[in-house]
Amino acid sequence: MKDKKAKIFTEEFFPQIEALNNFAYHLTYNQSDAEDLVQETFLKAYRFIDKYDEGTNAKAWLFRILKNAFINEYRKKSKAPQAVDIDQANLLKDEDEKAFKGFHDLREEMFQNMMGDEITNAINTLQEDFRTVILLCDVEDFTYEEIATILEIPIGTVRSRLHRARNLLREKLRNYASSKGY
Amino acid sequence: MIMSNLKKKASEFENKFISSSLEKRLSSDAKQELAEELKTNPEYFKRLENDEDFQLFIRSKFKRKEVSPALVDSIKSKIGF
Numbered sequence: 001m002k003d004k005k006a007k008i009f010t011e012e013f014f015p016q017i018e019a020l021n022n023f024a025y026h027l028t029y030n031q032s033d034a035e036d037l038v039q040e041t042f043l044k045a046y047r048f049i050d051k052y053d054e055g056t057n058a059k060a061w062l063f064r065i066l067k068n069a070f071i072n073e074y075r076k077k078s079k080a081p082q083a084v085d086i087d088q089a090n091l092l093k094d095e096d097e098k099a100f101k102g103f104h105d106l107r108e109e110m111f112q113n114m115m116g117d118e119i120t121n122a123i124n125t126l127q128e129d130f131r132t133v134i135l136l137c138d139v140e141d142f143t144y145e146e147i148a149t150i151l152e153i154p155i156g157t158v159r160s161r162l163h164r165a166r167n168l169l170r171e172k173l174r175n176y177a178s179s180k181g182y
Numbered sequence: 183m184i185m186s187n188l189k190k191k192a193s194e195f196e197n198k199f200i201s202s203s204l205e206k207r208l209s210s211d212a213k214q215e216l217a218e219e220l221k222t223n224p225e226y227f228k229r230l231e232n233d234e235d236f237q238l239f240i241r242s243k244f245k246r247k248e249v250s251p252a253l254v255d256s257i258k259s260k261i262g263f
Contacts, residue, residue: 017253017257018246018247018249021247021249022247025247031247034247038253038257039253042257042260043257043260043261046261115243116243116244116245119239119244119245120244120245123240141237166233
């Protein structure tokens with residue numbers, strides 16, 4: 001049994017540590033807290049490994065554990081409930097209906113000249129719900145279905161949240177680029 | 183009535199192809215069907231292209247955090263590996 005656990009950890013779980021650490025950092029904004037969260041995730045994975053089917057989707061399984069640990073433990077400890085940014089949420093509330101028209105074209109030169117830090121900082125300024133879907137979909141390449149499972153929300157919500165998040169991010173990047181004279 | 187039917191058709195198309203394509207769940211037959219449909223629907227093509235461009239842009243620019251070897255060692259020691 002121990003050999004089986006070691007095999008799963010070595011071959012399936014540890015290869016995900018960089019992605020988990022990255023996600024944890026962008027949830028907590030603090031490297032030490034992120035490392036605690038990643039550590040907690042691996043300890044929980046060890047404790048509940050019987051619930052994991054070997055050779056399936058380790059990355060999505062671990063991300064779900066991390067997200068729940070963040071909600072149940074980290075956020076409770078920090079005593080900072082997630083505030084809903086009404087302005088941000090309302091800004092594009094009608095977009096679901098006109099999804100075909102709300103393109104987020106980032107091929108313009110002013111975007112291409114941006115550095116990684118600027119993009120990363122802009123993502124960090126998004127409200128948590130929007131930041132999370134961008135990280136899961138655009139950074140970690142999860143499918144909509146996987147994101148729905150990780151976040152425990154309907155797939156339609158993933159789709160509309162991602163659409164809003166991308167448009168918010170585009171606006172932030174556009175404003176930033178304009179302020180820098182790109 | 184005509185507008186309503188067009189909207190319904192657009193929504194069905196969105197669910198059947200665009201979303202599935204972005205979810206990387208299209209069968210090869212459906213991929214072929216999508217390719218044919220996109221030739222006649224430039225707006226869908228632009229939507230798909232923009233979503234893919236957005237992903238590529240973010241992924242190529244995003245700065246990832248490095249994992250400290252101490253974190254890996256600490257986890258291994260706590261789970262007894």
